[in-house]
Amino acid sequence: MHGATTTDGCDEAPFDLLYSYLTRMMELTFAKSTLAGQLLAASTILTPGAQHVYSDEVNESLQYTTRPSDDLLAYVWKSGARPKANFRVHLGDGTCTCSSMHQLGIPCRHFIAAARHFGQDQLILNHFGSIYKADTYVAAFHKARIEMPLESDLSKDESLLPAAAVVDGRTSSSKAKKAKAPDLNSRKDKVAKASPMPIPPSTTTTSAPSTLVLSSDSATNTTDMDMISAMSMGLAIPGLTPPMMQQYPIPPHSYLHEMHMHMTHHQQHQQQQQTNPPPSSAPNGFSMV
Known part of the structure; x- marks a missing residue:
């Protein structure tokens, strides 16, 4: 089919296959018809x-x-x-x-x-x-024949259109089925461009986290990405990155504000205990050694 280069070759290709099949069936039918005549003449019961x-x-x-x-x-x-x-x-x-x-x-x-x-x-x-039974075989194949159409008996139906053209071994429909692979680095590039300042790497030394106080006016005027970057740096949370903060189910401003207030309250409580330690509860009559 694909090897034909002319219209006449494409039109003749199906008939070559049909003529080969009809020729084989015609020979088999003739052999069965001949056997049916022999069974009828011999008056046998079984095939x-x-x-x-x-x-x-x-x-x-x-x-x-x-x-x-x-x-x-x-x-x-x-x-x-x-x-x-x-x-x-x-x-x-x-x-x-x-x-x-x-x-x-x-x-x-x-x-x-x-x-x-x-x-x-x-x-x-x-x-x-x-x-x-022989009589069933005789009734089916006796004097049966298959006739093949001549070339003069064939006519071309102009309403039948040719098949779709094939370019480079692929059709346009096959190209549309291929989905484009997602770019995994595009989101990382966008996050890096949107971040106003680099995120410092985490260290193994323990130090008191620095506090960052933001007013309500500045929070409303700052974008979500800027607020996330500023909060994550001010709180000095190891491994906390802006893309990670975007995955929290609550708004970033509310979540970071609650976290900041909780840590500030905890630091103030520790400073009060260090400044005014609680009195010792040693029993009377015993000296503290």
């Missing part, structure tokens, strides 16, 4: 394939022993084995407990052994399925 299976089952049935229960019911088991009932055959219903007849539509070796024991060989042929 050649069914006759071959029937011959094999007859040979296997010779290895089985049959014991009748009445005129239509018998029990069959393998000769030489223990005399126990392995299969029950009903000639009137055409059934056997092996279920092979029900599944395949072909009399099993147990049914054949029981029918031959009663001398009813014709009953075996009557229980073959219709698809194995």
